[in-house]
Amino acid sequence: MPTKPTKKKPQVSAAAPARRRELLDTAAEVFAEQGYNATTVRKIADHAGMLAGSLYYHFDSKESMLEEILRTFLDELWGGYDAVLGAELDPRETLEALVTESFREIDRHRAAVAIYQKESKQLVAQERFAFLAESQRRFEKAWLSTLERGVAAEVFRADLDVRLTYRFVRDTVWVAASWYRPGGQHSPEEIARQYLSMVLDGIAVRE
Amino acid sequence: MPTKPTKKKPQVSAAAPARRRELLDTAAEVFAEQGYNATTVRKIADHAGMLAGSLYYHFDSKESMLEEILRTFLDELWGGYDAVLGAELDPRETLEALVTESFREIDRHRAAVAIYQKESKQLVAQERFAFLAESQRRFEKAWLSTLERGVAAEVFRADLDVRLTYRFVRDTVWVAASWYRPGGQHSPEEIARQYLSMVLDGIAVRE
DNA sequence: GTCCTTCCCTAACAAGTGTTTGGTAGGTTA
């Protein structure tokens, strides 16, 4: 067995992820609250109880913190989504599972979702954040195909514009991150249930 | 008739509003596209074909531009809303009229709506933008009372959480400003019609 | 012509920005 050939590079390797995660969590919360551009590294350091320069022992740059926050979130999100999409459920069950899974992700990654919601549109232009565009494409494909399958199977109405419906559903789900608070009155599952009831059956009383 | 007692103050008075409006429109579009904090006064000046300092002949500050953009939008918005609310329509008609009016406002003030959507949460904390908080209260009151009237009149379902429903409806309507493009495939009225159909009757096929 | 207003430019300012460099207290290893 040869001697260790490489020195540890704390800013790059996945070693000692504990403190790193901690700092990313606080950074994410400040980003979500104040907005990425309005957040200075000094504010992040304040919330973490250290000085601005010390952050650069753990991270290359402010931007790389943002990237890691979003990447981590999207990785977990697609873990859940792929499980749903691979389960071969019927269209209605798929939609219900996707919505429920989404609210669960909001519960777990509230800050990251809020950041994604606010900043992704501007970030996508940078090649560093090109992975956001790919995620959006997969996202759209998953939802649109589910809706179209439902229309074909005559469980969803055919007179609604599928693309418009997709946008409405998508936005309403994710924008919930702006008002949702973990530990509040409603659990993610309860919110999903109410939301699905509204979208599927409408709020009007049937005559 | 006495001689003119006061000199004109171009930065304050409502005189010569033509160029002022023009500049505010371009500023609003840059704010909406890049975000308020990420937008520098130099970028605004670029889009307007002038230099950064020249903006200060027309406006006191970058912040006052933002304030005027939002105030102008909210004034027009409430003009439309008050007309609807004062018409003494029944709950369902009121909801339909409010939604339709909202999409019309998005059509007319797309940039301002996008800015409001992105920045209002952080701005409300400043006392300069306290009018945003008051608008939000009126907004919530108008929508909640409409929904509650509908539940009382048994035209809206009683088993849905009114507050949750309000949030979903509110968010979906306004977040449309992020993807809506004037002159696109759908008119504001068409989008409102589709949206109302979804929210009122649901997307599921009735058996 | 002269005066005055409008509208913009040039050039700079102070404050705040992300980031880097060198150093150091404290624990771990040899």
Added chain:
DNA sequence: TAACCTACCAAACACTTGTTAGGGAAGGAC
């Protein structure tokens, strides 16, 4: 004990930020 690594601090760097002060060209009023 000596060497070393980890995680941070202190102080500065170059740059960008919103904003200001003074000036000047164009054009209408007199």
